[in-house]
């Protein structure tokens with residue numbers, strides 16, 4: 051379905067949403083949810099349409115959309131696996147679950163598998179701490195995780211027998227939905243892992259500014275990453291001490 | 297065993313309370329009808345005040361007093377129910393939403409009537425997709441039964457209701473950020489004053505109340521303000537749904553009378569794991585400092601938790617036994633706050649990030665001399681300097697465990713020769 055067709059189909063529901071509020075602008079998030087449910091992500095087309103409907107600038111709409119982590123601004127996988135990394139889950143073995151899931155899928159935090167089937171993210175408390183460690187798959191809760199349970203679920207999703215419906219996927223996802231394109235990561239200026247110092251052995255590590263996690267992966271999967279590497283620099287703790295004059 | 301019948305949690309797990317006919321068979325919506333037919337808003341305000349009910353969203357502000365701040369004008373006014381629940385360790389509002397949506401709705405409608413609101417809202421966290429769908433169905437049922445919409449109970453009172461779904465941002469639980477989000481803006485907290493009571497949603501007088509706070513209005517109307525006020529301690533009345541998780545055998549939600557000893561609540565949740573000893577407890581969600589063994593016999597209420605150096609907060613208890621790596625625990629929470637900072641205030645945005653980096657070094661046994669001192673110092677530089685309480689919430693847990701278990705942090709610092717310290 052083309053975007054103009056989709057937009058025509060959803061127009062009446064957008065009008066209903068606008069009518070639910072004393073002020074038109076309040077319908078911004080509900081309208082974006084509506085389009086995300088159809089397109090799988092918050093597309094530029096949807097933002098443009100939303101701006102038109104609500105008499106806002108596109109920049110205004112994008113400013114709001116980019117504030118919220120559930121409005122993915124780039125296409126994602128058919129199954130979005132969001133594992134909780136917060137306190138109660140950490141106390142109950144989330145590290146092991148995250149390590150296992152990363153290894154099983156072959157991706158890191160904020161990344162999508164090459165085949166476009168899975169996206170993976172480590173998220174904050176999901177309000178299911180009584181059933182830790184836990185995760186959401188396409189926003190359905192999965193409780194009391196074990197490595198075996200992860201394996202079974204991943205196998206079922208691959209086989210198309212997993213009970214939670216896949217997300218719509220109107221476009222092929224790239225490596226991550228966080229930066230604009232793979233090139234930025236490849237040049238080593240950005241990484242999918244976002245901020246933070248990371249240790250390659252740290253399963254729950256989120257950051258990768260030095261590219262360590264990625265380089266490890268590149269080393270083990272050279273064909274896939276051919277031509278996209280950069281020099282690896284490891285700062286030894288002793289060097290830090292020297293630098294600060296201790 | 298609880299020494300009394302559950303109040304809000306009554307019937308959960310026994311019957312499908314999502315079905316309006318089941319809920320009504322058990323007396324549901326009778327208090328709403330009574331409020332509309334027999335009570336004036338002024339009487340409702342008196343009941344709320346007399347009950348001693350305090351907000352269950354975190355700050356513990358007396359509910360009746362909050363309603364009393366609304367100006368007496370004819371301007372439209374709004375009630376917003378806060379179901380953005382994302383405080384680490386807290387999972388009571390999600391349970392109420394998913395298991396007994398009509399009780400939540402009835403509480404909101406009663407609260408709306410009490411403050412003269414004609415359009416009420418519930419803000420549901422984006423991750424709660426199932427809860428959102430359950431609430432949507434509940435509202436449709438209630439509308440068909442004449443509890444939402446025009447001319448309620450033939451009194452001429454119109455009451456609209458809108459469900460608003462968030463999209464992943466803890467900060468939207470802060471009431472002014474929530475109002476911005478509801479207005480279709482970025483979820484950034486507003487500078488106060490003006491407070492929402494005078495200039496809230498769409499610049500109109502507004503009350504924001506937690507799910508549990510509003511739900512308690514139903515039993516309070518049913519059994520009377522005196523009944524509620526007769527339970528608990530001097531400044532903490534009634535009951536509390538407590539989320540217990542971490543190192544216990546039966547994590548879950550337990551409803552208790554205010555003032556129940558912390559140890560008893562932990563025992564309800566199955567107590568410590570086999571052969572383990574509890575060394576610390578976080579009593580009020582991710583924003584609260586830890587309390588320790590010596591406080592376990594203290595009552596779980598606002599005053600005692602404050603006296604113990606912490607707070608009751610959102611009513612979430614996280615239990616730590618003697619296997620806990622407190623560096624990893626602190627890292628997990630600090631990373632959370634750094635991730636959720638909206639970025640408006642420098643101490644919160646930058647301070648959170650630096651604390652996270654420092655803890656990340658320590659977690660990987662790569663701390664540098666001075667790191668442990670920095671953890672404490674940086675927090676002193678962060679408190680009281682922010683627009684909203686999130687910036688001040690980063691340090692309490694961290695500082696409390698650094699002080700109590702300094703050796704766990706120190707031993708992660710490398711010495712010159714690269715060997716682990718002491």
Ligand SMILES: Cc1cc2nc3c(=O)[nH]c(=O)nc-3n(C[C@H](O)[C@H](O)[C@H](O)COP(=O)(O)O)c2cc1C
Pocket residue numbers: 350351352353354355356357359362378379380381382383466467468469470471472504505506507509510684685686
């Ligand atoms: C960062 C932050 C997050 C908050 N999150 C929530 C929340 O998820 N749910 C909630 O009810 N209150 C939350 N609060 C408290 C609200 O600002 C507000 O005090 C509360 O909803 C008022 O309701 P009450 O009076 O019934 O407690 C949060 C506050 C802050 C500063």
Ligand code: SF4
Pocket residue numbers: 467484485636637638639640641642644645682683684685686687688
């Ligand atoms: S304290 Fe933090 S979360 Fe609160 S307004 Fe400031 S930057 Fe935003």
Ligand code: FES
Pocket residue numbers: 134135136137138139140174175176177178179182184384385386
């Ligand atoms: S800590 Fe994982 S769900 Fe709360």
